[in-house]
Amino acid sequence: MSAIALLRVAMRSLAANKLRSALTMLGIVIGVAAVIVMLAVGAGARARVEEQIRSLGSNLLLVVSGATTAGGVRLGFGSNPTLTEEDAAAITREVPGALAAPALRGSAQIVWGNQNWSTAVFGVTPDYFEVREWPLAAGRPFDAADMAGAAKVCLLGQTVVRQLFGGADPLDQVIRVRRVPCTVIGVLEAKGQSLMGTDQDDLVLMPISTARKRVLGAPAQARQRSVGTIWVRVGEGRDMKQVEEEVRALLRQRHRLQPGQDDDFSIRNLEEVAAAQEASSRVLALLLAAVASVSLVVGGIGIMNIMLVSVTERTREIGLRRAVGARTRDILGQFLVEAVTLSLIGGLAGIALGVGAALAVGHIAGWRILFAPEAIALAAVFAGAVGVFFGWYPARRAARLDPVEALRFE
Amino acid sequence: MSAALVRTRDLAKIYRVGGAAGGVEIRALDGVSVEVARGEFTAVMGPSGSGKSTFMNLVGCLDRPTSGGYWLDGRDVAALSDDELAALRNRTIGFVFQNFNLLGRASALENVELPLVYAGVRARERRRRALEMLERVGLAERAAHLPAQLSGGQQQRVAIARALVMRPLLVLADEPTGALDSHTSLEIMALLQSLNREGLTVLLVTHEPEVARFARRILRFRDGRVIADEANARVGDAARLLAAHGEPA
Numbered sequence: 001m002s003a004i005a006l007l008r009v010a011m012r013s014l015a016a017n018k019l020r021s022a023l024t025m026l027g028i029v030i031g032v033a034a035v036i037v038m039l040a041v042g043a044g045a046r047a048r049v050e051e052q053i054r055s056l057g058s059n060l061l062l063v064v065s066g067a068t069t070a071g072g073v074r075l076g077f078g079s080n081p082t083l084t085e086e087d088a089a090a091i092t093r094e095v096p097g098a099l100a101a102p103a104l105r106g107s108a109q110i111v112w113g114n115q116n117w118s119t120a121v122f123g124v125t126p127d128y129f130e131v132r133e134w135p136l137a138a139g140r141p142f143d144a145a146d147m148a149g150a151a152k153v154c155l156l157g158q159t160v161v162r163q164l165f166g167g168a169d170p171l172d173q174v175i176r177v178r179r180v181p182c183t184v185i186g187v188l189e190a191k192g193q194s195l196m197g198t199d200q201d202d203l204v205l206m207p208i209s210t211a212r213k214r215v216l217g218a219p220a221q222a223r224q225r226s227v228g229t230i231w232v233r234v235g236e237g238r239d240m241k242q243v244e245e246e247v248r249a250l251l252r253q254r255h256r257l258q259p260g261q262d263d264d265f266s267i268r269n270l271e272e273v274a275a276a277q278e279a280s281s282r283v284l285a286l287l288l289a290a291v292a293s294v295s296l297v298v299g300g301i302g303i304m305n306i307m308l309v310s311v312t313e314r315t316r317e318i319g320l321r322r323a324v325g326a327r328t329r330d331i332l333g334q335f336l337v338e339a340v341t342l343s344l345i346g347g348l349a350g351i352a353l354g355v356g357a358a359l360a361v362g363h364i365a366g367w368r369i370l371f372a373p374e375a376i377a378l379a380a381v382f383a384g385a386v387g388v389f390f391g392w393y394p395a396r397r398a399a400r401l402d403p404v405e406a407l408r409f410e
Numbered sequence: 411m412s413a414a415l416v417r418t419r420d421l422a423k424i425y426r427v428g429g430a431a432g433g434v435e436i437r438a439l440d441g442v443s444v445e446v447a448r449g450e451f452t453a454v455m456g457p458s459g460s461g462k463s464t465f466m467n468l469v470g471c472l473d474r475p476t477s478g479g480y481w482l483d484g485r486d487v488a489a490l491s492d493d494e495l496a497a498l499r500n501r502t503i504g505f506v507f508q509n510f511n512l513l514g515r516a517s518a519l520e521n522v523e524l525p526l527v528y529a530g531v532r533a534r535e536r537r538r539r540a541l542e543m544l545e546r547v548g549l550a551e552r553a554a555h556l557p558a559q560l561s562g563g564q565q566q567r568v569a570i571a572r573a574l575v576m577r578p579l580l581v582l583a584d585e586p587t588g589a590l591d592s593h594t595s596l597e598i599m600a601l602l603q604s605l606n607r608e609g610l611t612v613l614l615v616t617h618e619p620e621v622a623r624f625a626r627r628i629l630r631f632r633d634g635r636v637i638a639d640e641a642n643a644r645v646g647d648a649a650r651l652l653a654a655h656g657e658p659a
Contacts, residue, residue: 316511317513320511320513323472323499324524325528325529326528327496327497330528403472407472
């Protein structure tokens with residue numbers, strides 16, 4: 001019997017019991033839909049994390065200065081500026097493959113014309129652009145001369161440009177940062193959200209000397225040359241963990257910490273943070289995979305059940321087909337094709353439902369959704385495989401019916 | 411070569427009922443040796459349980475004997491595999507059943523096409539041959555009808571067309587008139603007689619003498635054995651009887 005003939009027989013038989021066929025497919029529909037949603041959400045989450053790692057700059061360590069305790073109130077990392085510009089220089093000098101860039105953070109109201117905006121101000125060194133892998137969209141970075149002279153120059157992130165200038169060209173304009181006039185010499189490229197969900201483009205960069213002496217003022221001068229954070233780029237071919245330990249040892253030595261004494265700084269490996277985030281999205285995907293597999297198994301059992309009913313109902317038909325010349329494998333094929341047709345139609349409906357549900361989830365939860373064609377093909381193949389697996393037993397039972405008994409069946 | 415179309419020797423079918431140890435043996439068929447030549451019209455008669463159905467199942471290659479031999483058109487059927495038996499049924503034997511056994515969701519034409527489907531005949535050729543057969547049984551204009559839209563007699567004619575569409579050597583008719591009224595029964599018998607006159611070998615199972623009288627030879631079964639094998643001295647002519655009675659009111 002040809003494939004088309006088998007398919008026509010299967011479709012006719014399924015169409016004869018439309019409601020029954022539809023209900024039987026439901027388990028497969030839900031299972032396949034769950035697979036689609038799972039893969040789409042998983043791929044979206046992975047793509048988002050990868051993009052964030054890229055935007056942070058890969059192979060990055062972030063050293064944050066320690067916490068102060070004032071009258072029993074612990075103020076968190078960065079409140080006690082234990083790190084200095086010299087620490088950063090020492091890391092670059094003494095840890096092979098490491099390039100360190102100190103950053104002094106403050107916040108400021110910035111004004112241009114009649115516009116104003118509150119943003120973060122970072123005092124950094126020229127190395128900062130290389131360490132963060134942050135190219136400029138326009139203008140130039142500041143240089144050693146700007147650093148030495150504490151020049152009143154700054155670079156703007158994309159968000160600041162949008163908020164302060166709208167459509168205007170910010171280059172060579174003078175903005176006021178805490179009343180200090182600064183010339184905009186460059187604009188940074190957009191980086192997007194950080195892993196913690198903050199806008200990395202909402203900032204102003206200026207030479208660390210300028211920030212310390214002219215803009216951020218008194219609190220940052222509490223200790224000469226202290227900084228809140230040091231970014232460390234780890235060179236190709238060096239192990240992150242190894243470099244982290246070397247930086248830790250170096251800083252402990254420089255800060256004269258005794259063995260057993262806690263670090264007065266902390267080191268964060270940003271890839272580990274990203275990996276943790278990815279792991280949490282993987283848990284979600286795993287949960288969906290469990291739902292999907294349970295649903296597919298239940299759906300498959302449903303198909304098996306209905307196929308067994310169908311074989312019983314059509315015992316006489318089977319007997320007749322055997323009498324007019326059907327071989328056992330013709331009967332096997334007929335019922336197998338029917339089961340697979342059932343599961344494949346359910347699979348296609350499940351793909352449609354899954355794509356719709358994934359889009360809805362992405363829209364409501366604000367997650368990125370990514371459909372891979374091979375994932376959809378995989379779901380369809382899986383549905384077909386369920387049909388073969390669970391259709392096999394009923395089909396074999398039909399094929400093994402004794403023709404004499406089958407023809408006599410009432 | 412004048413080999414018989416159907417030849418059986420000591421054909422037996424024994425069922426065991428109950429446990430393997432203390433079970434009861436039922437000899438449904440107990441040593442039947444029969445020969446049927448090409449072109450014969452033979453009626454197999456006997457009360458229920460006489461073994462005539464078992465005999466027909468064996469002759470139809472639907473079942474295998476417990477012992478004894480069976481040669482169909484000179485071929486030893488015992489030596490054939492299940493698939494070869496299926497092919498043999500498909501090409502050599504046409505079945506007609508008491509309850510027609512048509513596929514309810516398929517049209518008359520598709521029902522007649524069914525054996526051609528399993529013979530691997532292409533769609534266009536299938537259609538042509540099935541239509542030709544429907545025409546032969548006088549139902550060409552009903553080709554698209556579903557069985558439920560046909561009368562009992564028409565359904566049985568569709569079933570006969572299906573039995574003939576592969577041009578078999580032998581037609582096995584198992585109580586073909588059992589579900590029909592007497593007038594329609596005459597029509598069916600007239601059709602079978604006319605097919606037989608064209609050379610088709612017909613083996614008819616019935617328990618009704620008024621059906622068996624149209625056969626030229628009568629085999630009587632009882633308790634799994636042939637108790638009589640006789641020529642029918644006065645073969646009825648169904649077509650003439652039909653004409654004499656005319657259409658029913």
